[in-house]
Amino acid sequence: MHPPRMSAPSCIVPPTEQLVIRPHIVHFYQLSMEWKDKAKIWLNSLRPRSIRTWTDLQAEFLKKFFPTHRTNGLKRQISNFSAKENEKFYECWERYMEAINACPHHGFDTWLLVSYFYDGMSSSMKQLLETMCGGDFMSKNPEEAMDFLSYVAEVSRGWDEPQRGEVGKMKSQPNAFMLRLGCTP
Numbered sequence: 457m458h459p460p461r462m463s464a465p466s467c468i469v470p471p472t473e474q475l476v477i478r479p480h481i482v483h484f485y486q487l488s489m490e491w492k493d494k495a496k497i498w499l500n501s502l503r504p505r506s507i508r509t510w511t512d513l514q515a516e517f518l519k520k521f522f523p524t525h526r527t528n529g530l531k532r533q534i535s536n537f538s539a540k541e542n543e544k545f546y547e548c549w550e551r552y553m554e555a556i557n558a559c560p561h562h563g564f565d566t567w568l569l570v571s572y573f574y575d576g577m578s579s580s581m582k583q584l585l586e587t588m589c590g591g592d593f594m595s596k597n598p599e600e601a602m603d604f605l606s607y608v609a610e611v612s613r614g615w616d617e618p619q620r621g622e623v624g625k626m627k628s629q630p631n632a633f634m635l636r637l638g639c640t641p
Contacts, residue, residue, distance in 0.1 A: 573605065
């Protein structure tokens with residue numbers, strides 16, 4: 457759906473290279489339908505020629521939809537994350553990733569995100585993680601650690617209700633993945 461054409465100039469000023477920013481290029485991903493409508497209304501309500509760069513657009517968007525108090529609250533959810541009692545590993549990981557995705561501009565480095573999650577895990581989750589990794593999880597580089605956490609969440613999801621005929625189906629896959637990440641099986 458294209459914004460209505462108006463005689464008023466757009467809020468977006470084309471770059472000096474005369475690159476045209478077309479409305480269908482600007483997408484607001486991961487927003488509910490209500491947010492999408494609000495974002496479109498907001499974009500069309502900006503002062504004409506007030507947006508000169510993508511950084512300007514980002515700053516205005518964050519100011520409107522992520523005021524400081526909201527951003528700080530979302531960042532606290534990430535930095536103070538902890539597993540709930542009796543929560544399964546994959547549920548904990550999914551909840552953590554939801555917190556991260558709710559604040560895409562959190563600004564935390566990957567190593568810090570890994571550390572926050574690890575510190576918030578229950579001791580049984582840490583044991584599981586260290587066992588699957590051969591006891592050296594925290595020595596991984598941040599990207600490998602995030603990949604391994606995603607992998608453990610994916611594999612542990614299947615441990616809840618094994619289907620007949622699927623027990624042992626992934627038996628060789630964990631070893632191959634752990635070797636690729638430098639863990640001893």
